[in-house]
Amino acid sequence: MNSPATLDPEAHVTPVPGGNAEGSDPFAAIGADGLVADERPESDDLLGDDWIVLSDPDLSELELKLVETAMSGSRLTAGPMVERFERSFARWLGRAHAVSVASGTLGTWLALRALGIGPGDEVIASPHGWHQVAQAVSLAGATLVFSDIHYWTGCLDPVRAEARITPRTKAILAGNVNGHPAAWGPLRALADRHGIALIEDSTEALGSRYQGRKVGSFGDIAVFDFSQPSALACGDGAMVVTDDERLAIELRYLRQRSIKDRNSLSVGARVPLQAGISELTAAMGVGQLARxxxxxxxxxxxxxxxxxxxxxxxxxxxxxxxxxxxxxxxxxxxxxxxxxxxxxxxxxxxxxxxxxxxxxxxxxxxxxxxxxxxxxxxxxxxxxxxxxxxxxxxxxxxxxxxxxxxxxxxxxxxxxxxxxxxxxxxxx
The missing domain is CATH 3.90.1150.10 (Aspartate Aminotransferase, domain 1)
Known part of the structure; x- marks a missing residue:
């Protein structure tokens, strides 16, 4: 499905006299490009139909029908479509738990918090990759220690990473860069040898396989992202997966407070975020995953x-x-x-x-x-x-x-x- 050109959210628009009069239909003047009639973009970032774009989501009638189903329900947040997406994704990947979140960066941040990593701790990561989820380490208050890559794969080099380990190192964050799996055998052995967590950044990879297993199945926690140009594109959204039930419970708590928590008199030491996905995003994910x-x-x-x-x-x-x-x-x-x-x-x-x-x-x-x-x-x-x-x-x-x-x-x-x-x- 060819997507219409989209407006850069930071692009400015200039109203032109003669726009909608007060009291007229506010939707009638919205064009296919997302601009209100008589507005002109002050940006050249709108690509026309004659462009060959970097990415274009592969959507079908199935996703449309599922979104319509979600819209007809009574809940647009934390409803059955989110639960279905999580269950289906965990089953497809072969992991015990999947927790949906708003983005890969937020998912990595929540993973670090669930692992108890914060100020005073160090996390080793590569500086190279498409999605800069390594920045979540700084958001969590920990120190990001960069290590160089394997030249041909573009992924974190386990030998160079080991040289960066100190007593303050609490985790290795390694990515499957542009879809190519990292060296998960050596990385797993390295993390186990030093007693540190292994976080798998799969925001650039979906469906790739290493030694018979899909990427996303090697880290203590792994993070996927469903924004473009992912093969599974929901517009936004991400998934954090793990086999550790304790980590899954903590991830769900940190993601957002549930309705049953609203009468709580104290938030406690672990302050949750509002970082879930909507039923509409999950509906697109369910459809994309089915295909x-x-x-x-x-x-x-x-x-x-x-x-x-x-x-x-x-x-x-x-x-x-x-x-x-x-x-x-x-x-x-x-x-x-x-x-x-x-x-x-x-x-x-x-x-x-x-x-x-x-x-x-x-x-x-x-x-x-x-x-x-x-x-x-x-x-x-x-x-x-x-x-x-x-x-x-x-x-x-x-x-x-x-x-x-x-x-x-x-x-x-x-x-x-x-x-x-x-x-x-x-x-x-």
Whole structure:
């Protein structure tokens, strides 16, 4: 289902004289682009129908019917659709408990709180990834200790992570970057050896398999995110999963106060958030999960288009898949530019692709190079592998609605642009 262009929530609009008169139907003037009649966006972030967008949700009549069912019920919050989504997701993943939350960042924050991690504690994490859920460590008041990545997978390197462990280390937060599973065997052994928690960030991965098991089944707690460009997209929302009943009970308490708690005279030492999802979000999740095999298979078709057409590049390398990985479901199609390309050259490539109405973006700006963490003493040069990938990784459109002609156009445009900018330098 092609989604209409959306308005950047931070974009400003300017009312134009002659808008709705007082007392008229307030909905009549709302257009398909979400703007009220006679308003004009002061932003160029609205993409037209002729753009090939980075992600586009794969929706069906099933999701629409389930949302309508949820809307006809008496509860839009904490109702039967949320419970159904949680049960179905836990069963699909093979974990005992699933707790739905508003976002992957909030889910990670709640996981840290449930594990008792806060001020004075350290958590080891990679600075590299699409969803910056590692920032939840700072929100929880703990100290984020960055460690470098495995160059080919982009995931946290267990050997380098072990060198960062101190008596204050309470957890390792490792991610399945762009869908590629982390080295869960060594990471699990590392966490067990030092008696620390292992938190699995699966916000970039859904359906990938490592040594016969789906990602999300390796950490003491794992976090998924259902915003775009996830294969299972609900608009917003996330899921925290665990096999530990005590942790599940604590996660549910911290997520939101229930109706039965409203007569409580004291909140207690553990102050909960208002961090649940609505029945409407859960309804979309139930529908998407029922179609998950179809959704992933359709994306595999697009992956095959990219693999075949990328062979037109001289010296191109297919995406790396580690030996102990059974299956990878990519979040976006990621291209690594060669070492002779600079970060500014990548920006030029992105700009030139945009001029062709192809939405592209840098894959990640490493967290340790961002202002908040620079204020804590982190600097460029501290994590050279993450920086090397961070400067040159390029995200291209990847979703089930792309056909072979669209992918051919993307690859052809990239080849021409990269050749001009790099003076014939291979992409890899």
């Amino acid at each position: 998950i095999d179809e959704l992933l298979a359709r994306r595999k078709v697009v992956e095959a288009f990219y693999r075949d057409l990328m062979n037109s590049f001289e010296g191109i390398k297919p995406p790396y898949i580690a030996d102990d990985v059974d299956e990878v479901h990519w979040m976006v199609w990621q291209v690594h530019l060669g070492t002779r390309f600079t970060a500014s050259a990548r920006k030029q490539i992105v700009d030139d692709l945009n001029r062709e109405h192809i939405e592209a973006a840098p894959f990640c700006k490493p967290l340790h190079q961002q202002f908040f963490y620079q204020q804590q003493g982190w600097k460029r040069g501290d994590l050279p592998l993450a920086e090397r990938i961070g400067d040159r990784a390029l995200a291209l459109p990847f979703h089930a609605l792309l056909d072979e002609d669209a992918v051919r156009f993307i690859v052809g445009a990239l080849k021409d642009i990269a050749t001009n900018i790099g003076a014939g330098v291979p992409i890899y």
